[in-house]
Amino acid sequence: MQDPLPQIVDSHCHLDFDDLAADLPDVVARATAAGVTRMVTICTRLRNAAHVRAIAETHGPVFWAAGTHPMSVADEPMATLDELEKLARHPKFVGIGETGLDYHYTAETKALQQDSLRLHIEAARRTGLPLIIHARDADDDMARILTEEYRAGPYSCVMHCFSSSAELARAALDLGFYLSMSGIAAFPKSAELRAIFAAAPLERILLETDSPYLAPPPHRGKRNEPAYTAHTARVGAEVFGLDYADFAAATSTNFDRLFWKAAAWAKAA
Structure with missing residues (x-):
């Protein structure tokens, strides 16, 4: 009998985006066939929360999170704590965000981005969600x-699709946060990024696709989807010098520790 496929988690994808929505049942089925047993789909504009929630309600392996993306803060009403806390009451809502800072394209809104980030941090504190x-x-x-915010009151956090500096990685790890490995880490020219991950504790590593973006080889340049988490996971296993099954198990355990609400749902199912 063939050994069962190691189970992995896509901790960050965008299943509501048009690129994936057209054949979503097949996308979820292919993910499951690749060993991706759970996916967190991210709502980046709170006006779309009902639609993203419905995806999680329709597909058993799918959970959801919501926040205002930093590149959208100028186009969206500022989120409120009441709004985020209300969303967090949904049984499959497992995280706050994505939020953050993006000065690459939208540096002119940096003050708004920082205000939004601090508000989302407070929501994470109040809900206990990452x-x-x-x-x-x-x-x-x-x-x-x-x-600054952690010193004002602790919270948990994942640096999604981490591709920043070693200094930011260290700052996040020093606060007890997690780094998420996306398809970028599998790109041939990402040796420096792989070295940053290799220097991090294994117990702080997650996997994600950020699909429909950033497909890892051999699908680079094409539409990404949660099934391709497996390709990044194989590169991650090499980075940490582990068998694929051991790396899959470690990152899944990490996901359960951080995304405790998803773990509790799976246990109760």
């Missing part, structure tokens, strides 16, 4: 705000 952070070209401000 914060999901997007960081691009804002390492100094990101490290400063995360540290």
Whole structure:
């Protein structure tokens, strides 16, 4: 008898985006066939929360999170704590965000982004759910705000799709946060990023696709989907010098520790 396929988790995807929504049942089925037993789909604009919630309600392996993406803060009403706390009452709502700072394209809204980030951090504190952070070209401000806010009151956090500096990685790890490995880590020219992951504790590593973006080889340049978490996981196993099954088990345990609400749901199912 063939050994069962190791189970892995896609901790961050966007199943409501048009690229994936057209054939979503097949997308979920392919993920399950690849060993991806759970997926967290992220709502980036709170106006779309009902639609994203419905995806999680329709598909057993899918959980959801919501927040205002930093690149959208100028186009969206500022989130409120009441709004985020109300969303968090849903049984399959497992995280706050994604939120964060992105100065690459939207540096002109940095003050608004910082206000939004601090509000989401407070929501994470109040709900006990992990914060999901997007960081691009804002390492100094990101490290400063995360540290200031943690000192004001602890919270849990994952640096989603981590591709920033070793300094930001260390700042996040020093706060007890997690780093999430996406398809970027599998790109041939990402040796420096792989070295950052290799220097991190294994118990702080998660996996994700950020699909429909950032497909790992051999699908680079095409639509990404949760099934491709397996390709990044195989690269991650090499980075940590582990068998695929052992790396899959470790990252799944990490997911359960951070996304405790998803773990409790799975246990009760």
